[in-house]
Amino acid sequence: MTKSTLKLPIYLDYQATTPIDGRVLEAMMPYLTNDFGNPHSVEHSFGWKAEAAVEKARKQVAGMINAEQNEIIFTSGATESNNLAIKGVAFAHYPARNHIITVKTEHECVLASARALEKMGFDVTYMDVGPDGLIDTGELEAAITTKTSLVSVMTVNNEIGVIQNIKAIGAICRKKNVLFHTDAAQAVGKIPLDVVAMNIDVMSISGHKIYGPKGVGALYVKKGTPIIPLFDGGGQENGLRSGTLSPALCTGVGAACEVASVDMDKDMKHISNLSDRFLNNIKTALNSVSLNGSATERYPGNINLTFQGIKADLLIADLKDIAISTGSACSSAKHKPSYVLKALGLSKPEIDASVRIGIGRMTTQQEMDYAAEHIIRCVRNLS
């Protein structure tokens, strides 16, 4: 393999963010240029055109998850969607129901929302996961009380890629008459999701994890779900999220969903093949490497590996032209050891020896082979 045919640096951090797909950018362009109207201006064609763009995007997002168009609201991203879902539903049920359930391996914005509720006097159960990163659905059922309003369990974990049994969790929540929210930021557009078949009441979506723009997301709220807005204002988005929408950003997340619906099988096949080949190369060359999280219930584009005996930050520093990370962009910024890997039972040295490798739609076999070769060489040097 020659360097001249390979474009460096290589991006393998697709859980942190993804590049905008060319088809998405093309769909957004008119709303960044000539079609600049305010979608809430009802008196002229500039506004009507912008509103039509927003509604088209809403339909595209809804189509991706089998929701109704008017069950989708636009937000600034999954952080806002998760805050609104968790706090909005908890507030709507207070004081009759003052308990929510979530999981220790959720994204920081879910856990921080839960902690904020605790400070206000709510009770929160933080469920453990097994060494495979999955919750025990029997334990979940046992944790639900007559005071529980909401269960919040993410679909695909952002650090280790494991996929929780969303259908089983949804069925339990329906049976026990509690609402079910899932943070699907790392799942939408990557694995099939159906809010009806899976009994999901509220779902968070992020634009920039699915080859769309940053700064936009969506929240699916099943019709009739009791939920209180966090912002006061003009009452846009069914009164749930006041503020002027950006037609360009909404179009971006809508087009990203549309493209993902069309390309999902192709993307999955491509990413699975690259993932299997990469793991095979690494495992053949190195003995002391292990995959974190379930080996079967996983999204193949998220590979979290522990290279026993090395320091992951030294490995990452050595791999100058390969962009990988030690985990979530948020927790890496704080330089705290990963609480997700801790919840799986990894020791501090094991956590310090772990890296996440993210494969995406644009990744090539040549890039993955280069990455495997260089990771193997660097791990050997550091061992």
Ligand SMILES: Cc1ncc(COP(=O)(O)O)c(C=O)c1O
């Ligand atoms: C699982 C998960 N939830 C929520 C978020 C936050 O998403 P956003 O950047 O759109 O606010 C992320 C992104 O890091 C994520 O991976």
